[in-house]
Amino acid sequence: MKKLLPTSTAGSLPKPGWLAEPEKLWSPWKLEGEDLVAGKQDALRLAVEDQRQAGIDIIGDGEQTRQHFVTTFIEHLSGVDFEKRETVRIRNRYDASVPTVVGAVARPKPVFVDDARYLRAQTDQPIKWTLPGPMTMIDTLYDAHYRSREKLAWEFATILNQEARELEAAGVDIIQFDEPAFNVFFEEANDWGIATLEKAAEGLKCETAVHICYGYGIKANTDWKKSLGSEWRQYEQTFPNLQKSIIDIISLECHHSRVPMDLIELIRGKKVMVGAIDVASDTIETPEEVADTLRRALQFVDADKLYPSTNCGMAPLSRSVARGKLNALGAGAQIVRDELAA
Numbered sequence: 462m463k464k465l466l467p468t469s470t471a472g473s474l475p476k477p478g479w480l481a482e483p484e485k486l487w488s489p490w491k492l493e494g495e496d497l498v499a500g501k502q503d504a505l506r507l508a509v510e511d512q513r514q515a516g517i518d519i520i521g522d523g524e525q526t527r528q529h530f531v532t533t534f535i536e537h538l539s540g541v542d543f544e545k546r547e548t549v550r551i552r553n554r555y556d557a558s559v560p561t562v563v564g565a566v567a568r569p570k571p572v573f574v575d576d577a578r579y580l581r582a583q584t585d586q587p588i589k590w591t592l593p594g595p596m597t598m599i600d601t602l603y604d605a606h607y608r609s610r611e612k613l614a615w616e617f618a619t620i621l622n623q624e625a626r627e628l629e630a631a632g633v634d635i636i637q638f639d640e641p642a643f644n645v646f647f648e649e650a651n652d653w654g655i656a657t658l659e660k661a662a663e664g665l666k667c668e669t670a671v672h673i674c675y676g677y678g679i680k681a682n683t684d685w686k687k688s689l690g691s692e693w694r695q696y697e698q699t700f701p702n703l704q705k706s707i708i709d710i711i712s713l714e715c716h717h718s719r720v721p722m723d724l725i726e727l728i729r730g731k732k733v734m735v736g737a738i739d740v741a742s743d744t745i746e747t748p749e750e751v752a753d754t755l756r757r758a759l760q761f762v763d764a765d766k767l768y769p770s771t772n773c774g775m776a777p778l779s780r781s782v783a784r785g786k787l788n789a790l791g792a793g794a795q796i797v798r799d800e801l802a803a
């Protein structure tokens with residue numbers, strides 16, 4: 462990126478009310494068949510337009526073509542039975558009824574490549590595409606086949622790498638893997654989680670990112686955050702190994718979180734997507750608040766490596782709040798850009 466402080470979102474944006482019920486995760490589609498295909502593309506174009514109007518530099522699809530950031534990818538794979546469900550504990554936090562791995566997992570055909578091509582056709586700006594990371598994928602399934610979290614993660618890493626290579630060929634500039642599970646299963650992350658992430662990113666010539674957060678602003682997550690004490694030092698566990706990894710960009714949560722800002726020092730040398738927008742609150746940040754978070758981050762990350770972003774996806778918010786937050790992000794980054802240029 463030539464532009465200083467290029468802005469982007471972590472990934473998801475709210476969907477229009479005519480496409481899916483708003484302010485809800487896993488919200489069912491309101492259209493079907495060809496109408497649904499066209500509706501998703503229209504929503505994607507609106508998401509691009511909202512980002513463009515807010516002055517966002519790296520454009521995403523707002524995840525308008527998927528119901529959920531993990532589930533939708535898995536739905537396209539073979540070896541997973543969505544009818545056969547078991548209750549498991551997700552990220553050690555809440556119980557959910559999840560599909561079962563019943564055989565060898567594979568990707569019969571590309572999942573998001575057509576959508577990425579469609580996004581590419583909408584803008585000349587750099588585009589970013591999000592995929593779930595291997596460890597976060599295994600955490601949303603019951604595995605009756607491999608019976609090994611590590612084995613299943615390696616299988617998913619291979620599949621993700623196939624998808625990522627095709628996304629790159631479709632013109633994606635940054636491929637981001639979402640790994641909120643890294644903030645929970647530190648030992649596994651360090652033993653094999655980061656290695657499987659690198660496998661997913663293997664051989665890519667485009668830039669790669671990993672997004673590690675404290676989740677959407679849903680109740681299970683906000684309750685969990687209340688239990689984490691006054692300082693959230695989870696990043697401390699995985700950052701040293703991520704610093705040594707092949708991943709180019711680390712996306713993390715900062716604004717309104719209790720993450721000590723100096724933990725960013727642990728990934729010195731990497732590009733850092735700094736979350737300057739709180740996704741767990743409907744209060745829209747002022748540009749000055751965004752600028753303040755970015756200024757504090759600049760103590761620990763070089764200006765040419767600072768990528769202002771949101772703490773996490775904004776899917777569960779209302780569209781007007783999300784739009785306000787996008788505008789604040791764009792305006793706040795501009796304040797600091799001007800200061801750096803002065």
Ligand SMILES: [Zn+2]
Nearest residue numbers: 674676773774
């Ligand atoms: Zn997130």
